[in-house]
Amino acid sequence: MSNTWRKRDTGITIRIIACLSILALLYIIFITVLAYLGLGYLPIILISSVFILSQWYFSDKIVLWSTRAKIVTKDQNPNLHTLVEQIALVNGLPKPKIAVVNSNIPNAFATGKGHRSSVVAVTTGLLNLLDHDELEGVLAHELTHIKNRDVLVITLASLFSTIAWQVMQFSFFGSMYGVGRDRNNGGAMLIIIAVSFITWIVSFLIIRAISRYREYSADRGAAQLTQKPKSLANALLKISGNMDRVSAREVRHFEGYNAFFIIPAISKESLFNLFSTHPPVEKRIQKLLDMEKSMER
Structure with a gap:
């Protein structure tokens, strides 16, 4: 390869x-x-x-209000702030605000109109699930979205x-x-x-096409930044594997914001690939593992 x-x-x-x-x-x-x-x-x-x-x-x-995301200071979560700050520095980006969502759903998202108004949010479920390298990969993925101005483009x-x-x-x-x-x-x-x-249908499908490709691009950007594609692959596997363990009520609350999340907050059985804002997680993991093999040569 x-x-x-x-x-x-x-x-x-x-x-x-x-x-x-x-x-x-x-x-x-x-x-x-x-x-x-x-x-x-x-x-x-x-x-x-x-x-x-x-x-x-x-x-x-x-988005922040609806997902119940709360901005946290460095005193409240120094480890998370330090990790985001390091990734932003390597990317040449201003440090975004950091928010935490009190939810068992393991997930993360980025929002904001530009680099200086951006926010990276993670759930408590994600913080409890991932190790340091896996969390770094997820945060790098979200910061790549900010770097590429993906939120602005989708808006x-x-x-x-x-x-x-x-x-x-x-x-x-x-x-x-x-x-x-x-x-x-x-x-x-x-x-x-x-x-x-007709306009709405075509727009709907094109937006999903953009969304799917931007997820691949953010995965790739995170792998380039951390040099640990396998860690992000492991994180995606853990997140998707634990999604079905969350209560259906909590999942329903967040379903409307799936375009922002690193993994859609819906069960695998209800995920229709045609209308999904994300590519299949299996394909994303395989691409990351292929990158890992490429780095070992």
């Missing part, structure tokens, strides 16, 4: 640019059709502006999906409550709903 994994991962940049370009083109077509069919520019601008501003300013705060990409969904709902309820009583208006509303639905 060659050492090509050591090189800079330009694949994620190419894929993100391609996906966002497709989404932008789709969004232009979407807006053009809506305007042509009579949905005024003012409602479109208002809908777009509200959701863009909301996602931009409040997305990270909502921007999800705008298209969110706006399409809201316009679809607006059109659907508008047709129900009298806007579509006229035959011509009714036909226009059906076209708007259909175009919105």
